[in-house]
Amino acid sequence: MAGKNVVTLNDLNFESEVLKSDKPVLIDFTATWCGPCKMIAPMIDELADETAGTYKVAKLDIDEAPATAAKFGIKGVPTMVVVKAGKETARHAGANTSKAKLKAMLG
Numbered sequence: 001m002a003g004k005n006v007v008t009l010n011d012l013n014f015e016s017e018v019l020k021s022d023k024p025v026l027i028d029f030t031a032t033w034c035g036p037c038k039m040i041a042p043m044i045d046e047l048a049d050e051t052a053g054t055y056k057v058a059k060l061d062i063d064e065a066p067a068t069a070a071k072f073g074i075k076g077v078p079t080m081v082v083v084k085a086g087k088e089t090a091r092h093a094g095a096n097t098s099k100a101k102l103k104a105m106l107g
Contacts, residue, residue, distance in 0.1 A: 003045030007058040011065045017058060019086045024106050025056040029072070029079040031063055036095035037078045043099050050099075055106045082106055 002008055007017055009027065018025045028044050030037040048057035062069040062077060072081060072088070080097070082090040082105045090105035 002041075002059050003048055005048035005052045005057065006045060007056060009058045009060040009065060009068070011067045014060070014065070014068050017056070018083050021056055021083075023054065023056045024082055024084040024089075025058055026102060026106055027081045027083065028057070028059045029062055029069060029074045029077050029081065030059050031061055031077050034077045040078055040095050040097070043102075047099050047102055051103070051106065080105070 006028075009017055018027065026044075026047070028037075028040075030041075044057060044059070051057065060068060062074055076093060078095055079091065079093045080102060081088055092101065092105065
């Protein structure tokens with residue numbers, strides 16, 4: 001379950017929440033069956049809490065939103081993608097990351 005400052009994305013709200021966002025968005029492409037995704041979930045929640053109002057942090061379950069995951073060419077989870085002004089600006093695949101690295105991707 002995502003933290004209070006984490007937006008849950010799906011194929012229907014992706015455009016309004018991400019592509020039309022006035023703030024940079026960090027998308028955590030995840031899946032319920034993914035162990036490494038569960039390992040980094042607390043870090044994603046902390047990042048969302050620390051950057052609320054400045055950035056948007058969101059989760060997208062690839063099994064619940066396959067069209068969006070395919071559009072971004074997601075090959076494995078977890079994959080974090082930053083979208084600014086409707087365009088991808090940064091990407092990191094795998095759980096081997098830090099909150100500082102993800103924050104740097106946003107900034």
